[in-house]
Amino acid sequence: MDIQFTEEQELLRSSVQRLLRDQYDFDARRKIVASEDGFSRKHWSAFAELGLLAAPFSEAVGGLGGGVLSTMIIMQEFGRHLVVEPFVETVVLAGGLIEEAGSEEQKQGLLPEIIAGNEIWSLAWSEKGSRFDLATVTTTARRDGDDYVLTGEKTAVMSAPWVDYLIVSARTSGHRHDRGGVSLFVVDRRAANLDLKSFKTIDGRRAAEVSLREVRGQLLGREGDGVAALEACRDRAIGALCAELVGAMGELNAATLEYSKTRKQFGVTIGSFQVLQHRMVDMFIAHQEALSLMQHLNLSLSAGEEAGLSRLASGAKSKIGYAGKFIADQAVQLHGGMGMTDELNVGHYFKRISSINIQFGDPAYHVLRYAQLDAAA
CATH class of the missing domain: 2.40.110.10 (Butyryl-CoA Dehydrogenase, subunit A, domain 2)
Structure with a gap:
């Protein structure tokens, strides 16, 4: 699957890429994580100024009307740069629940503060x-x-x-x-x-x-209607987390390929060994399959499809989660002992992928849930 983005969506993607490339490299991220707060209010304000916090919300509540696909674009780039600021928690989860379940007074009173970056939820x-x-x-x-x-x-x-x-x-x-x-x-x-x-x-x-x-x-x-609202919110959160996961997987593949071209063993680069070439091909295929499934899920969320949506979300969370673990494992192994050092970004991607895999249910849980929903259908 290959989504053809609109001009506005491409502009959003390029804007996020430029901001993160200029201000959120790996060294900057390490300093943010090591700080007392553990996240950057400066960057959070920059996200608000760029319109990232407003992008998914409807224009009726002061947003930009980008919906689920804008979240997907943002989260994929956040995954590439290991962004720690609470976009999913504040915008996707809390903001999504307020917009979907809140009264008109709550929407108009609470969402503008989130969009402006004044409050974290x-x-x-x-x-x-x-x-x-x-x-x-x-x-x-x-x-x-x-x-x-x-x-x-x-x-x-x-x-x-x-x-x-x-x-x-x-x-x-x-x-x-x-x-x-x-x-x-x-x-x-x-x-x-x-x-x-x-x-x-x-x-x-x-x-x-x-x-x-x-x-x-x-x-x-x-x-009394909280579970239904939470289930819909979970599906949207899974779409966002899968996009972040795919972004992280892509960076791991790129880093591993580059390393294989420069690291020498027995007088030749390790990328010249056929067995490692096959392994990196498997990593590439796993990423492409995950990318296609992630886009399919987010397109379905954007279209408001109800039939089978939760089943698709569980299938995506499981399949992409297993693919992410496979790529992370291979990337660490191919980098050798240095793969888990703090100075190299590979280990940090490994840890983030591991963390995403247990949010809202690990892959094994969602395999079972997929089977149960499939049987019920």
């Missing part, structure tokens, strides 16, 4: 023992006046140490595994009785365990 949905199931929720919410009061624990909330607001899933009715009764709430990071235990992830980003003890929150969308 994240989604807190995962709990201990939930095993990627969006409906497994033990955090509770009870009505108290115009707001709700939330109590519970959320685990591995990506970018939580940076955020101004969280969208938290909590149960307003039903039992732990019920699809019904899960609602979404906007929670201020500075709210009383909200505690974070921050930590670094394997790929150098930041996440946190979130504890809520009688924390006040504002209902987002309709009470």
Whole structure:
């Protein structure tokens, strides 16, 4: 599959490429990750000024109307440069949920601050023992006046140490595994009785365990409809993460090919050995298959196709995840011991691919989910 991009989409791609090439090389990225904050507010503001934070949103809420395909373009370039700023968490997850599930007042009040780069958001949905199931929720919410009061624990909330607001899933009715009764709430990071235990992830980003003890929150969308909104949001997030993964895979292939042309063993370059040539051909094929599947998924998301969309998302997450792991493994091995050193970017791509593979479900989980959805269809 080969998408024919419009003039505006090509302009977006070239603008992102130019910005990242000039300001976000590997050394700059390493300094950002090693800093106290762990991300760059300067670059986040630059993304806002360039319109990247506005690109996916509709014009009705102040966006540029680029939709899913603009997210795909941005994320593929972010994957090439290992960008750590929370675009997926703020724009795709939180922003997407606000636009799809929020009231008109919430859309007009919350999204402009995201688009302008003034606020950072994240989604807190995962709990201990939930095993990627969006409906497994033990955090509770009870009505108290115009707001709700939330109590519970959320685990591995990506970018939580940076955020101004969280969208938290909590149960307003039903039992732990019920699809019904899960609602979404906007929670201020500075709210009383909200505690974070921050930590670094394997790929150098930041996440946190979130504890809520009688924390006040504002209902987002309709009470009890949270799972359906989260499932649609997950499909969009998978499309974005697959685009990032494909971008990272392409850079690993390019770095490995270049290394094979310069690294000598037994007096000749290692790229002259036929067995290694075959291996790099396999890496190239895996990347091209992943690229085609990623584009197919994002085109389907953009077209608003409903039939089979979740099944396609799971298939893509699994297939592209396995392809990414294969390419990352081969790239590290072909670079030898230096493949995992901090000074070389190969190991950092390996870690990022490993991290993407467990977000919203690892490849094995999505193989099973694909089979279940296929049987149900």
